[in-house]
Amino acid sequence: MRQPAHGGNLVWAAEHAGCPPSAILDFSASISPLGPPHSALAAIESQLGHLRHYPDPDYRELRLALGHCHQLPPEWILPGNGSAELLSLAGRELAQLAATVLMTPAFGDYYRALDAYNAKVLEFPLSLVTGDLSSISDKRQKTKDKGLLLNNPHNPTGKLFSREAIVPYLEKFALVVVDEAFMDFLPQDQEQSLIKIVQNHPNLVILRSLTKFYSLPGLRLGYAITHPDRLQQWQKWRDPWPVNTLAAAAAIAVLQDKKFQEQTWLWLPPAREHLFKGLASVSGLQPLHSAANFLLVESQQSSLQLQQKLLQHHQIFIRDCLSFPELGDRYFRVAVRSSSDHQRLLEALKIIV
Numbered sequence: 001m002r003q004p005a006h007g008g009n010l011v012w013a014a015e016h017a018g019c020p021p022s023a024i025l026d027f028s029a030s031i032s033p034l035g036p037p038h039s040a041l042a043a044i045e046s047q048l049g050h051l052r053h054y055p056d057p058d059y060r061e062l063r064l065a066l067g068h069c070h071q072l073p074p075e076w077i078l079p080g081n082g083s084a085e086l087l088s089l090a091g092r093e094l095a096q097l098a099a100t101v102l103m104t105p106a107f108g109d110y111y112r113a114l115d116a117y118n119a120k121v122l123e124f125p126l127s128l129v130t131g132d133l134s135s136i137s138d139k140r141q142k143t144k145d146k147g148l149l150l151n152n153p154h155n156p157t158g159k160l161f162s163r164e165a166i167v168p169y170l171e172k173f174a175l176v177v178v179d180e181a182f183m184d185f186l187p188q189d190q191e192q193s194l195i196k197i198v199q200n201h202p203n204l205v206i207l208r209s210l211t212k213f214y215s216l217p218g219l220r221l222g223y224a225i226t227h228p229d230r231l232q233q234w235q236k237w238r239d240p241w242p243v244n245t246l247a248a249a250a251a252i253a254v255l256q257d258k259k260f261q262e263q264t265w266l267w268l269p270p271a272r273e274h275l276f277k278g279l280a281s282v283s284g285l286q287p288l289h290s291a292a293n294f295l296l297v298e299s300q301q302s303s304l305q306l307q308q309k310l311l312q313h314h315q316i317f318i319r320d321c322l323s324f325p326e327l328g329d330r331y332f333r334v335a336v337r338s339s340s341d342h343q344r345l346l347e348a349l350k351i352i353v
Contacts, residue, residue, distance in 0.1 A: 008031070
């Protein structure tokens with residue numbers, strides 16, 4: 001079985017650990033350990049009797065719920081089979097431009113979505129020290145015929161870009177796609193989403209995920225926010241009924257689950273700090289500060305060897321960074337989990353390192 005390009009492949013991990021998938025402690029996928037919320041599970045159970053019917057192809061109830069959440073007309077929102085499906089639609093449109101600019105290290109799925117339509121890619125390095133977008137501002141580069149694809153918070157560094165840092169590029173690029181898959185993890189007084197200004201910029205696409213924050217990756221649910229004309233075109237490109245009935249019901253329920261949202265916002269900062277300090281105390285490891293629910297860690301040892309030893313001897317799965325060529329074998333990424341899970345990881349790392 002080939003090395004996974006994404007985290008969360010428990011079948012692969014279990015094969016290397018020599019144990020069932022249920023025995024793996026998974027730090028490789030950046031999924032909240034607090035969910036799924038009871039509201040989602042109850043909504044799923046309530047819809048089991050409706051599985052004999054097709055979903056509403058327009059997803060009107062779900063779009064209304066998302067519109068209410070973001071104070072947008074529902075026609076500005078398109079639910080999808082995970083944000084990965086919507087990224088593919090964005091990649092098809094980006095491929096029609098002269099080139100697409102990526103900040104590297106970049107999430108590997110961006111290359112997949114762009115390669116599928118033979119898009120030209122221009123790479124600009126993100127400083128792991130300063131973490132700003134200044135490298136895009138090369139005045140020698142003509143950008144009006146190009147697209148820009150970036151994520152905020154950034155994956156894999158966890159760097160949060162300010163709204164003000166991104167806005168100028170909306171005037172410079174023909175199309176700007178901002179993946180906000182981890183923005184939910186920031187409370188409303190700290191988040192830097194561009195949703196508030198999307199109606200003022202027809203060339204802006206925002207991608208969101210409901211699977212990481214609400215611990216629902218198995219349901220595959222995301223959504224795009226952009227001009228209705230673009231969404232009408234995207235709907236012509238894709239298959240009907242991409243979102244199943246259970247996923248749609250769960251999404252509507254969790255959007256209203258204010259208690260779970262508040263619980264997550266209170267849990268994450270101290271849990272992330274606990275993991276950061278623990279990793280920093282291990283000789284040879286240096287974690288980077290993050291605004292998301294994961295930490296990127298620089299290692300003096302091979303991250304691939306660390307991954308293999310953690311799996312084989314401790315049934316712990318960390319995310320190597322081999323799919324990020326700029327990082328290679330000296331970085332790994334870990335999700336923020338419970339304090340007991342952190343302790344188990346840190347004790348294992350101290351033994352191995």
